[in-house]
Amino acid sequence: MIPEQFGRVGVLLMFALLFPAIPLIASYAFYRFRIRPEHHDPIKDATYECGVESEGSAWGQFHARYYLFALGFVIFDVEVVFLYPWAVVHGGLGFTALFEAVLFIGILALGLGYAWRRRALEWR
Amino acid sequence: MMRSAWLDPVREPTRRLSPQVLAPLAVLLVAFLALNVAIAVLIVSGRLDGHWYDFRDLGNAVQALREWLDDRTADQPGWLSDLLGDHWLSYIVTALIGAIGILSFVGVVLLVLIWVERRLIGRIQVRRGPNRVGPFGLLQPFADAIKLIQKETLIPRGADRFMFYLPPVLVFIPGLLVWAPVPWAPHMSYLDINVGVLYLIAISSLSTLAIFMAGWSSNNHYALLGAMRTVAMMISYEIPLSIALLSVVLFTGSMQLSEIVQWQADHNMWLGVLMPLALFTFFFSSTAELNRTPNDIAEAESEIVAGFHTEYSGMKFGLFYAVELGNAVAVAAFVGTFFLGGWSLFGLEEWVPPYLVFALKIAAGYFVLVWLRGTLPRFRLDQLMMFAWKYLIPISLLQVILVAFERSIFEHWDVPGVIPLALFTIVNAVFAVRIVRFWARFLGYRPERETLLAPTLTRSVGGLQAAQRMRTVR
Numbered sequence: 001m002i003p004e005q006f007g008r009v010g011v012l013l014m015f016a017l018l019f020p021a022i023p024l025i026a027s028y029a030f031y032r033f034r035i036r037p038e039h040h041d042p043i044k045d046a047t048y049e050c051g052v053e054s055e056g057s058a059w060g061q062f063h064a065r066y067y068l069f070a071l072g073f074v075i076f077d078v079e080v081v082f083l084y085p086w087a088v089v090h091g092g093l094g095f096t097a098l099f100e101a102v103l104f105i106g107i108l109a110l111g112l113g114y115a116w117r118r119r120a121l122e123w124r
Numbered sequence: 125m126m127r128s129a130w131l132d133p134v135r136e137p138t139r140r141l142s143p144q145v146l147a148p149l150a151v152l153l154v155a156f157l158a159l160n161v162a163i164a165v166l167i168v169s170g171r172l173d174g175h176w177y178d179f180r181d182l183g184n185a186v187q188a189l190r191e192w193l194d195d196r197t198a199d200q201p202g203w204l205s206d207l208l209g210d211h212w213l214s215y216i217v218t219a220l221i222g223a224i225g226i227l228s229f230v231g232v233v234l235l236v237l238i239w240v241e242r243r244l245i246g247r248i249q250v251r252r253g254p255n256r257v258g259p260f261g262l263l264q265p266f267a268d269a270i271k272l273i274q275k276e277t278l279i280p281r282g283a284d285r286f287m288f289y290l291p292p293v294l295v296f297i298p299g300l301l302v303w304a305p306v307p308w309a310p311h312m313s314y315l316d317i318n319v320g321v322l323y324l325i326a327i328s329s330l331s332t333l334a335i336f337m338a339g340w341s342s343n344n345h346y347a348l349l350g351a352m353r354t355v356a357m358m359i360s361y362e363i364p365l366s367i368a369l370l371s372v373v374l375f376t377g378s379m380q381l382s383e384i385v386q387w388q389a390d391h392n393m394w395l396g397v398l399m400p401l402a403l404f405t406f407f408f409s410s411t412a413e414l415n416r417t418p419n420d421i422a423e424a425e426s427e428i429v430a431g432f433h434t435e436y437s438g439m440k441f442g443l444f445y446a447v448e449l450g451n452a453v454a455v456a457a458f459v460g461t462f463f464l465g466g467w468s469l470f471g472l473e474e475w476v477p478p479y480l481v482f483a484l485k486i487a488a489g490y491f492v493l494v495w496l497r498g499t500l501p502r503f504r505l506d507q508l509m510m511f512a513w514k515y516l517i518p519i520s521l522l523q524v525i526l527v528a529f530e531r532s533i534f535e536h537w538d539v540p541g542v543i544p545l546a547l548f549t550i551v552n553a554v555f556a557v558r559i560v561r562f563w564a565r566f567l568g569y570r571p572e573r574e575t576l577l578a579p580t581l582t583r584s585v586g587g588l589q590a591a592q593r594m595r596t597v598r
Binding site for chain 1: 215216219220222223224226227231269273274275276277278279280281282292293296297299300301303304314315317321322340342343344345346347348352355356359360362363366367370373374377378379429434435438439440442443505506509510513514517518521524525528529531532534535
């Protein structure tokens with residue numbers, strides 16, 4: 001049963017949401033009871049950039065190299081996850097399974113080699 | 125003697141303790157020793173074994189409570205019993221107890237370790253660290269919290285206000301949930317699921333999302349740059365991290381954390397000794413996931429102010445800071461669980477409560493993390509990405525193949541387990557050293573062609589020697 005196995009995660013999740021909420025609410029209460037200050041002015045609310053006025057919004061285009069690495073991550077992480085079930089049962093299987101797994105890792109390495117060759121792993 | 129006292133500003137002035145202080149301390153020491161002898165007698169006589177008051181494993185007490193509750197609430201149908209099985213009440217009660225236990229452990233550890241980390245880094249950098257608030261500065265974390273909670277909450281004008289508030293709360297979810305599957309003692313584990321390793325990998329990668337939300341919603345160039353760097357680094361180092369854990373799973377044949385520790389206890393063998401390369405890969409990738417030095421490019425203060433939390437101030441910054449520390453402790457716990465034998469210590473866990481052994485291992489791992497932070501400089505982003513993709517991933521894939529072979533041999537070779545394990549330890553150590561050297565040369569590292577740069581600045585300015593000279597002049 002899934003709720004029986006993972007129900008405890010839900011209980012802990014509840015605590016994980018409550019725990020950081022307490023200091024934030026306390027901070028707000030301090031403001032309500034006028035213990036801490038809250039005086040805004042345009043300079044204070046400006047985007048921080050070491051004293052220089054910020055040029056334009058940060059929500060613009062970004063360099064494509066991050067995208068390449070994200071693609072690589074998707075491929076490799078999924079394939080590593082495929083290897084986990086094999087790793088669990090591997091001890092009980094024979095040498096044929098070992099050979100096949102090595103083949104799979106070989107294909108993985110081949111993909112890595114291809115990405116390397118196409119200079120997709122260069123940070124430029 | 126005088127010289128060292130002058131040159132070493134770290135040393136606190138020593139005070140002689142008065143007899144009024146010493147006498148109660150001596151009484152306490154004697155009482156403590158007597159208590160230990162009494163406990164040893166209790167353990168030897170075997171009166172503790174399996175009872176609920178067997179404090180060597182708090183799981184026993186919880187199990188007794190669970191049985192007591194089950195006797196009283198058996199066979200009560202309802203939607204809760206449909207959902208959680210017949211023993212729903214004991215299930216919920218034990219879950220609440222465990223959650224409060226984990227939460228209080230993490231909270232106390234955070235308060236203590238903020239102080240420990242700052243003091244240790246102070247010592248490493250030859251200064252004193254916080255020592256004004258309370259004895260030895262012990263109350264410094266409370267002072268920090270009070271200061272942070274009183275700060276004005278600043279939100280930049282251009283920011284996405286809703287998204288700006290979420291990340292400090294969201295980042296706590298992985299920070300706390302990763303503690304669930306940790307085995308503290310043989311029967312003391314909050315969530316003993318059979319996919320523990322996968323659960324860990326899945327949960328720990330959630331923090332990437334919160335960090336990117338923080339960086340994006342700030343609408344600040346530095347923050348977005350820091351967030352992008354973090355995401356790039358975290359996803360890159362997640363692959364070597366999962367491959368390192370893959371070799372652990374391969375050899376123990378289980379993804380259940382308690383079984384991994386049990387395997388190490390049964391074979392009297394730490395997996396970190398058996399496969400040092402996997403230990404190194406895991407540890408290094410974890411420091412990248414943590415954004416700690418040597419891999420703290422996400423918040424490189426000399427380059428991009430504070431990275432993704434540039435715009436965060438007050439308590440929201442405090443939450444980020446706390447989670448970062450908590451994650452460091454969690455990494456120490458997982459290094460202890462996977463590679464250093466968890467709660468087992470070659471039979472000592474029969475005498476000392478296993479959770480204390482485990483806490484000791486956490487403390488040791490955390491000390492290494494602080495040590496790294498105090499000594500190593502920061503890597504460049506491109507160096508880090510290269511290191512993950514071109515170095516760690518290929519060599520850890522090779523390591524996985526080697527470990528798979530060893531596992532097959534271990535299974536099919538009819539000799540006592542000690543012989544193959546000793547053999548594999550040697551083979552793996554030799555392999556680790558050879559492959560590290562070979563792959564470095566393959567990538568173009570030629571140590572014999574490097575010319576050593578003399579530390580001219582240190583030498584000409586003088587460092588400690590200059591300080592010594594100053595003293596003789598005085």
